[in-house]
Amino acid sequence: MEYLFKDVCPVINVPFNDDESINYEGINKIVDFVIKSGCKSVCLFAFNSEPHKMTLEEKKEVIKYFLNSVGGRIQTVIGLIDNSIKGVIELGLTAKEGHANGIILYPPSISCPAGEELIYYFKTVADAVDLPVMIQDNPRSTGINMSLDFIIDVYKRVPQFRYLKVECPFPTRKIRQINKITNGEIKCYSGNGGIYTIDAHKCGAWGIMPGVAICDKFVEIYNNLYSGKEDEARTIFEKILPLVWFEDQSLEFYISCEKELLCKIGVMDNVLIRRPGTVLSEPEKQELFTLYDRVK
Numbered sequence: 001m002e003y004l005f006k007d008v009c010p011v012i013n014v015p016f017n018d019d020e021s022i023n024y025e026g027i028n029k030i031v032d033f034v035i036k037s038g039c040k041s042v043c044l045f046a047f048n049s050e051p052h053k054m055t056l057e058e059k060k061e062v063i064k065y066f067l068n069s070v071g072g073r074i075q076t077v078i079g080l081i082d083n084s085i086k087g088v089i090e091l092g093l094t095a096k097e098g099h100a101n102g103i104i105l106y107p108p109s110i111s112c113p114a115g116e117e118l119i120y121y122f123k124t125v126a127d128a129v130d131l132p133v134m135i136q137d138n139p140r141s142t143g144i145n146m147s148l149d150f151i152i153d154v155y156k157r158v159p160q161f162r163y164l165k166v167e168c169p170f171p172t173r174k175i176r177q178i179n180k181i182t183n184g185e186i187k188c189y190s191g192n193g194g195i196y197t198i199d200a201h202k203c204g205a206w207g208i209m210p211g212v213a214i215c216d217k218f219v220e221i222y223n224n225l226y227s228g229k230e231d232e233a234r235t236i237f238e239k240i241l242p243l244v245w246f247e248d249q250s251l252e253f254y255i256s257c258e259k260e261l262l263c264k265i266g267v268m269d270n271v272l273i274r275r276p277g278t279v280l281s282e283p284e285k286q287e288l289f290t291l292y293d294r295v296k
Contacts, residue, residue, distance in 0.1 A: 003187050004075050004101050004132065005163065007207045007222045008039045010215040011046040013258050014054075014062060016272045022058060024065045026268060030212060031069045033267045037216035038223075041207075042070065045079030046104060046165075046191075047141050047251055048211055048258065053274040056087050060094045067098035077134060079104040085124055092129030102132040104165070107144035114144070119154055126160040134163035137174075138191065141167075141251055148177055155186055165209055167191040172203045179204040193244045193254060194218055198237050201225055211247070211254070213261035214240055214295060243291040252278035257288055264289060 012034065015026030034042045044066045045051040051059055063078055070076050078095040080088045080103050092103050105122055107113065113121055126133045135154065139145045145168070155161055166174050166188050175188040187207075190200035194210035197218065210218055217240050224233035247257040256278050262268040273279075280288065 001162070001185075003162065003206065005041040005043075005077055005134075005187075005189075005207060008215055008218045009041040009043050009075075009077065009189070009207055009209050010034055010037075010039055010212045010218075011043045011048040011209055012066075012212055013255065013262060013268070014044075014049050015259075015268050015270060016274060017270060018272065020272065020274050022054075022062060023270065024062075026270075027062070027066055028069050029267050030262070031066070034212060034215060035073055038219040039074065039215055041075035041077065041101075043077045043079065043104070043209060045081060046136065046209065047079075047138075048255055049079070050255060050274055051079060051081040053277075056082055056090065059091055063091065063094050063100075064098055067095070067100055072099065075101045077102040077104055079106065079136070080125065080129075081106055083108065085121060088125050089128045092125060092131070096129055096131055100131065102134060102163070103129055104134045104136055106136045106138075107142045107146070109142045109144065112143060115150075118144070118146075118150075119157060122154055122161070123158045126158050130160065132162050133158065133160040134165055134189075135161060136165045136167070136191075138165070138167035139169075148174065148181075151178065151186075152181060155182060161186070163187045163189065163206070165189045165191050166205075172196055172199045172205075175200055175205050176203040193248045195241070195244050195248060197221060198225075198230075198234060210244075211258040212267070213258050213265070213292070214243065217295065240295050243288075243295055246288060246291055250278065252276075253280075256280050260285060260288060261292055264292070 015023040259271045
């Protein structure tokens with residue numbers, strides 16, 4: 001089986017105009033930045049992309065535009081977030097028609113299904129869309145805890161399920177356990193902005209899914225790890241860690257930080273996030289930029 005989305009697969013931010021309409025053309029600059037940074041894959045509509053603040057039709061249009069912008073230059077994985085199975089399937093089929101390489105499924109955070117109901121949800125969508133599936137294990141954002149036994153049960157019953165983004169408590173422990181139980185057949189990713197990059201890699205993670213702003217630094221870390229230069233990789237990691245920790249205070253804070261940084265380096269034209277959201281105070285922006293400047 002060929003596995004995709006290896007190493008650094010950043011989650012893009014969706015740019016907005018002053019009136020909160022989607023700045024479609026701005027997506028091109030972000031995609032180009034990711035590719036120039038050396039990433040071999042990219043994600044749209046994990047939570048950093050603000051899909052939870054968009055209508056179904058907006059998400060479908062963004063998916064189409066994003067995939068056209070990528071144009072097959074790197075691999076693509078699309079998160080499917082909606083409040084109904086029908087809506088999620090529509091998004092998935094839109095992604096498939098645009099030649100996405102895979103989809104991400106999230107436990108619905110409003111109805112909060114568990115057990116057989118959640119497996120039914122995953123299997124129904126996976127069968128309808130029939131693309132490689134990544135599942136996001138992130139109770140902080142979804143409100144759903146997925147046990148190790150549950151994940152293995154899904155693995156046995158949903159053949160499209162090949163990838164897991166692990167953002168639960170003790171994530172690297174879970175990555176190690178899943179690797180052992182499945183003989184590496186479920187490929188795990190570390191999220192949380194890349195906080196656990198080194199440990200996750202040593203535990204067998206297939207990759208990480210950080211934000212965009214310093215994805216080039218994460219690529220450098222992986223290049224050093226593959227060259228047997230762990231000390232050099234750790235030196236870069238220890239330099240970026242204060243910035244990553246600062247950003248990860250909450251989901252909305254992280255989104256705002258990433259947009260501020262992308263505007264600072266000229267990749268985005270507007271820091272606006274859709275309401276309700278978190279706007280950084282001036283002292284917070286100053287600290288963010290100080291930490292970023294020390295990285296660069």
